[in-house]
Amino acid sequence: MKLGLIISMVFHSTLLAFALLSLTTAKALKPIEVKSIPMEIVDISELTKLKAGVKKAPAKKETKKKDKKPIAKEIQEKKKKKKPAPKRAVQPVAEKQEPVPIKKPEAQKKKVEPVKKKVAKKPKPKPKKKAKPKPKPKAKIVKKKRKKKKFNEDKIAALLNKVPDSGPTSSKLPDLPGAKKVKGNPRGKHLKMSINEIDAFRRRVSRCWNPPVGGLGAEELSVKLRIKLNKDGTLKGQPRVLNRGSSSFHRAAADSAARAVWQCQPYNLPGAKYDTWQDMILNFNPRDMLRG
């Protein structure tokens, strides 16, 4: 018995010791982080239809480069601006390490301010002039910064270009001499309400619509209504019924549709796309209600 007990104790203690040692060193099982990816359903027409812009602008290629460059630059910024530019990164490393002294921040501050102004007006020529009186390394940094700033702007532009909703840029972009031009047609005005926006609008109108469902058939109750909206989302003038119907059902349905539109205003629609929703056609048909 005693021997057995001893053996058992020894065996268990070794097992416990082993477990303590081995399990503590074992890597903790970490759950894989699943990052949510923001997604929007984009209509193919966003890519195929004419957007506002300049015909000659090499839009597609540039935007691709823009996409890549800014990311590289962000990484550089994180590394405390060690590299001047993504392609020539290897050479400037030594130069950058030298100008670390205390004076630099002041110089940087001074330079940073003009850079902003310059970038806004004329990015390339001005910074060079201002950079001259200051020591070389600083000048280099300034150049780098300028480039970075410039790139950042490009990044914003690129981001904006990705978003199909960036309507107003069409009028602003050609006015800026330094700004990169977006591929498109000067007359192109293709903008579209997103599916989410349409759906939100539809839900709002549905909530206010009280159709006379006692009609003989849903066909008599279908109403095609044209509405015009002000920028603040309120109705501009009376809604106009586009389809004709002789029956009293149609007349009642048309009135109920108009009442719904009046009742639910103002509508919260994206101001940037005013041109797309200022004049809309609404097809009222209670077919989904009559199914059940």
Place this chain on the structure above:
Amino acid sequence: MAHRTRLWENPVQNSVIQYNLTLFASKLPKYFLAMIASFVCLLGFSSPSYAQVEIDITEGNVQAIPIAISAFEGKTFEDQRFAQEVVQVIQADLAGSGLFEPLDPLSFIEKNASVLSVPKFSDWRVIKAQAVVVGKVERLPDRRIKAQYRLWDVFSGKQLSGEQFFIENENWRRVGHVIADTIYKRLTGETGYFDTRVAFIDETGGKKRRIKRLAVMDQDGHNLRYLTQGRHLVLTPRFGPRANELTFMSYESGVPRVYLLNLETGQKRVVGDFPNMTFAPRFSPDGRKIIMSLQQGANANIFTLDIGTKQSVRLTNSASIDTAPSYSPDGKNIVFESDRGGSKQLFVMNSNGSNAKRISFGDGRYSTPVWSPRGDLIAFTKQVPGRFLIGVMKPDGSGERILTEGYHNEGPTWAPNGRVLMFFRESPGAKGGARIYSVDLTGYNERRVRTPSWGSDPAWSPRVNK
């Protein structure tokens, strides 16, 4: 109703349309060229326009329409009091339909809305009214009433309807019913049913000694009038298409017979000279014939009897009980119940008795079919173990829908617009009795119809003034 005019419709829009049309027709070539020119100009100069957004709204929100019925004007104090009663009739009619929600007059901001001026719509929008009714009632020296009203759309500020009526003093409630009918029709698109009457069997006394009298009242329970004294059992009254005649079954002569009663003259007579019991009568849509069942031994067959020529025609000839016939509104078909297949089911045949087809195939027994005045549905009583249901189905038997159920429901009858049904429901027990109820086609708006005591076998009249 003596006089009814539509002075109040806005004539401006129509005249404009007319004007444009005539102009266009007379100078067609010139305008055609101008159109082409303007089209070319548009093509040349306009910048590419945006594709117009088109959005489908396929679902709505079914709820009662909030409506404000403003106090009607009256010249004298008495007129004002009378006007108030008319407003109450309108309110009760609209609320009873379940499709309107008359707003509380205490919430009105514009208290003295006049029929001669445009309402202050912003005030009515605040209380969430979608439509507002203003009106005026005046008693004329010739014992008539002059009533005017206007219905306004609060959101668009448009006048939807406006009319003027002249009516005899004693029929003052009809002013309210007629106005309610026009409002109902304008806002729902369907014909109103408020200016109608209901014939029914008034029942008094204990369950074993029940006295049954034939009675007629307005659809809201007012103006009750008894047509028989209760000495004999009467059943199944049915209105004629002009609402001035009734046909019903009575035991007056000892044997159950079908009778015809003129409501204006009070004249009553037996329909046809049949040897046996006749029952379940109903008028043909043109009012010239009465269709009914004639007992033949243990069986019953369907006959028609021409009221003018008194000629009878046999439509069915089967060894079963064929009864409860009802014409389709076009008079081409007849629906009836028959137990020829073993249990009571519904059949549809041509009006000459040919081509009878069974249309009910659900579980249970079907009886008392009634064809809707619209023609799109047939209402029926369905009996399943322990319950009686009132339902509707399409004339081909499809789309069966149950609207209400209870211990003992029976005898549906259609409102003239084919949207609402009345039926009677009997409560169980020694103290139980029959009550008349109405239910709309959605099945949600079920209401008890006001009767002085127990009531059964309702029959809804057609519209009094079509």
